[in-house]
Amino acid sequence: MAERLIVVGGDAAGMAAASQARRRRDGADLEIVAFERGHFTSYSACGIPYWISGLVPDRDALIARGAVTFREQFDIDVRLRHEVTAIDLDRREVVARDLDGGGEVRAGFDSLVYATGAVPVQPEWARGGIAGVFGVQTLDDGAALLGWLDREPRPRRAVVVGGGYIGVEMAEALLQHGLSVDLVEQGAQPMSTVDPDMGELVAAALRKVGISIRSGLTVTGLQERDGRIAAVVTAEGPIPADVVVLGLGVRPNTALAAAAGLPLGPTGGIRTDLRMRVPGMPGVWAAGDCVETLHRVSGLPVHIPLGTHANKQGRVAGINIGGGYATFPGVVGTAVTKVCDLEVGRTGLREPDAAAAGFEFVTVRAESTNRAGYYPGARPMTVKLIAERPGGRLLGAQIVGWSEAAKRIDALAVALWNGMTVDEMTALDLGYAPPFAPVWDPVLIAARRAVDALSRTER
Ligand SMILES: Cc1cc2nc3c(=O)[nH]c(=O)nc-3n(C[C@H](O)[C@H](O)[C@H](O)COP(=O)(O)OP(=O)(O)OC[C@H]3O[C@@H](n4cnc5c(N)ncnc54)[C@H](O)[C@@H]3O)c2cc1C
Numbered sequence: 001m002a003e004r005l006i007v008v009g010g011d012a013a014g015m016a017a018a019s020q021a022r023r024r025r026d027g028a029d030l031e032i033v034a035f036e037r038g039h040f041t042s043y044s045a046c047g048i049p050y051w052i053s054g055l056v057p058d059r060d061a062l063i064a065r066g067a068v069t070f071r072e073q074f075d076i077d078v079r080l081r082h083e084v085t086a087i088d089l090d091r092r093e094v095v096a097r098d099l100d101g102g103g104e105v106r107a108g109f110d111s112l113v114y115a116t117g118a119v120p121v122q123p124e125w126a127r128g129g130i131a132g133v134f135g136v137q138t139l140d141d142g143a144a145l146l147g148w149l150d151r152e153p154r155p156r157r158a159v160v161v162g163g164g165y166i167g168v169e170m171a172e173a174l175l176q177h178g179l180s181v182d183l184v185e186q187g188a189q190p191m192s193t194v195d196p197d198m199g200e201l202v203a204a205a206l207r208k209v210g211i212s213i214r215s216g217l218t219v220t221g222l223q224e225r226d227g228r229i230a231a232v233v234t235a236e237g238p239i240p241a242d243v244v245v246l247g248l249g250v251r252p253n254t255a256l257a258a259a260a261g262l263p264l265g266p267t268g269g270i271r272t273d274l275r276m277r278v279p280g281m282p283g284v285w286a287a288g289d290c291v292e293t294l295h296r297v298s299g300l301p302v303h304i305p306l307g308t309h310a311n312k313q314g315r316v317a318g319i320n321i322g323g324g325y326a327t328f329p330g331v332v333g334t335a336v337t338k339v340c341d342l343e344v345g346r347t348g349l350r351e352p353d354a355a356a357a358g359f360e361f362v363t364v365r366a367e368s369t370n371r372a373g374y375y376p377g378a379r380p381m382t383v384k385l386i387a388e389r390p391g392g393r394l395l396g397a398q399i400v401g402w403s404e405a406a407k408r409i410d411a412l413a414v415a416l417w418n419g420m421t422v423d424e425m426t427a428l429d430l431g432y433a434p435p436f437a438p439v440w441d442p443v444l445i446a447a448r449r450a451v452d453a454l455s456r457t458e459r
Contacts, residue, residue: 010036013288020318
């Protein structure tokens with residue numbers, strides 16, 4: 001008789017695990033059932049801002065593989081609109097509610113992949129269900145927001161609450177959709193994934209395109225009029241809004257896991273070993289936004305909910321379930337985004353992270369350009385490096401600049417991953433031609449600056 005793998009959560013991590021397991025074991029050997037409470041599998045939440053802005057024409061472009069494809073081509077039994085409500089590890093059984101048809105399904109398992117993602121942080125004031133207030137976690141959220149934006153009378157004023165990368169991307173999307181946008185952020189600057197001095201560059205770019213930045217301001221409530229949103233309430237008074245988008249961050253979705261006794265780590269994410277097994281729980285795997293992982297620079301557990309990790313972790317779980325061998329060795333915290341034409345990249349530790357982890361360090365900022373100064377389209381680029389003192393090991397890097405800026409972070413991520421010092425980095429053989437870089441690439445200039453700064457601290 002075939003073993004059965006149950007997957008809870010049918011997006012990036014869950015379906016990557018299911019697909020990899022299937023590639024290695026056929027249906028006669030391994031039956032795979034995936035429960036997904038939403039309407040879609042393998043969709044790109046990452047693409048939602050570009051769908052809202054109008055750049056991506058329709059929702060279906062964001063679906064990599066639908067349930068029918070999984071059933072017909074992968075022999076994976078996907079049960080959409082089925083929410084798993086309990087996991088019984090002793091009986092090795094899950095209970096799922098059929099959200100459309102009603103009723104309950106019980107299914108036994110030999111292996112289980114827990115891949116429920118993350119849940120948006122929702123303060124008390126955001127829980128009232130006021131019409132015109134949206135999250136952007138799922139394609140259904142995106143469709144609901146678009147429906148609101150395109151109905152009459154058309155909303156004109158948007159307020160985005162939270163200036164993380166999703167808030168910033170949504171601010172741009174709403175602007176491009178034709179609305180005026182206020183971005184409210186309680187920290188000193190938007191984009192808290194970079195240090196405030198780099199965040200200031202992002203804030204300046206947002207202002208330049210017409211987004212009003214209200215930083216250092218906390219939202220304390222919402223006001224409604226005639227059953228729809230009218231304003232967000234702050235200590236500095238109300239900010240009028242016809243639509244509000246919440247981007248207050250996410251936390252691991254672990255309620256079901258915790259109830260089943262799966263171990264949670266200090267970040268609140270599920271603990272796993274390198275093969276994505278849940279320790280002490282034979283046959284139980286976890287992957288994606290619901291787990292915590294190792295930060296390879298600080299050595300500390302972190303919860304960094306990104307699609308890139310979810311896909312890799314799911315793949316690792318699936319390979320192992322399929323009888324292969326794979327590990328997920330942790331992250332260095334690399335991420336990129338853009339605000340209109342301004343690109344932002346970051347990897348490793350920010351200054352406060354490096355201090356909290358106990359490092360001594362120097363920081364440098366190098367101002368340069370993305371192309372040779374004389375080449376058409378040359379635009380400014382700022383590279384910030386954080387290097388350990390006195391040895392010079394790279395601890396973190398941030399880049400803000402115009403085209404070709406963000407993906408330069410990848411070279412720095414590789415240097416970081418391999419524990420390179422800034423001194424070693426000054427000799428890196430990076431590509432050069434005038435359309436792509438000045439003769440000294442901004443990354444090399446920053447590395448040289450860091451070497452200088454280190455030598456000054458030695459004197
Ligand atoms: C607007 C936006 C932009 C983003 N941009 C980027 C980006 O540019 N780059 C990047 O790397 N990442 C980005 N991300 C993050 C990325 O989308 C997530 O990290 C990724 O989707 C995580 O995959 P996952 O499978 O772990 O979780 P999810 O994608 O959240 O999938 C979990 C699934 O589990 C289902 N589920 C939960 N509980 C149950 C249950 N009890 N029963 C059945 N089903 C359940 C959910 O419905 C969901 O479909 C973005 C996210 C958003 C919201």
